[in-house]
């Protein structure tokens with residue numbers, strides 16, 4: 001069997017660009033937690049389910065483990081600073097962050113491409129991460145374009161030139 005080291009895996013997974021989210025929640029004392037996450041994905045449309053995975057070594061691990069709810073804040077292309085702030089260890093992650101309180105008081109970050117308020121339905125520990133499944137209970141989409149992350153860099157999303165052509169030319173059969 002081929003020996004797969006973490007660095008090599010991360011490099012290869014960089015060939016699959018993703019959006020960038022900040023997951024937010026509250027602990028039992030009402031303290032807000034947030035972390036940058038690109039392992040977010042859709043699971044099911046009916047019922048509306050999504051997933052993401054969290055490293056067991058995250059400082060906010062117990063907060064998300066014990067929380068009933070979390071919010072998926074899908075960052076927009078002008079929110080790199082927010083991505084960096086929430087991926088850096090700090091006791092003051094919400095400094096200079098504009099947000100409002102969603103259901104259960106969980107922070108909803110302003111000016112995102114989209115926000116999904118979720119109830120956690122299950123947690124599945126696997127390897128050094130835990131996979132959370134959330135049920136979407138409220139959602140909104142803005143006009144902002146999403147921030148993209150791939151090959152270890154921040155990217156912007158733009159329409160593919162061939163996608164523009166597909167509007168005027170029939171698809172090849």
Ligand SMILES: Cc1cc2nc3c(=O)[nH]c(=O)nc-3n(C[C@H](O)[C@H](O)[C@H](O)COP(=O)(O)O)c2cc1C
Nearest residue numbers: 035036037038039053054055058059060087088089
């Ligand atoms: C673009 C990007 C995506 C990330 N995705 C994840 C992820 O899916 N899961 C995870 O556990 N950490 C992820 N991280 C790392 C966390 O954001 C980082 O470890 C953060 O400091 C964790 O916060 P905490 O220790 O306060 O909980 C990502 C970082 C970046 C920059």
